[in-house]
Amino acid sequence: MKLASIFLVLVIASGLATLGILFAGMFNMARGATDSVERARRSNRLMWWRVRMQLLTIVLIMLWYFASRA
Numbered sequence: 001m002k003l004a005s006i007f008l009v010l011v012i013a014s015g016l017a018t019l020g021i022l023f024a025g026m027f028n029m030a031r032g033a034t035d036s037v038e039r040a041r042r043s044n045r046l047m048w049w050r051v052r053m054q055l056l057t058i059v060l061i062m063l064w065y066f067a068s069r070a
Contacts, residue, residue, distance in 0.1 A: 007064035014060055018053040021046060 025046035028039065 002067075004064060004068040004070075007060060007067050011057060011060045011064050014053060014057040018050060018057055021050045021053055025050060 025043060028043050028046060031039075
């Protein structure tokens with residue numbers, strides 16, 4: 001298996017993980033009252049995980065691009 005193929009699988013997996021975290025955050029925000037401190041912390045934690053996963057996905061896309069050019 002080529003390195004570019006491995007990076008492509010990792011890009012797809014991290015993209016789906018990012019999408020899952022995004023939907024979890026949206027579901028958390030849509031659930032009822034927003035005055036709970038715990039819900040606000042959970043929403044903030046999910047947002048940070050989404051940002052980290054987006055960064056990982058972008059880095060993997062760049063690595064996949066450079067590996068596929070070789």
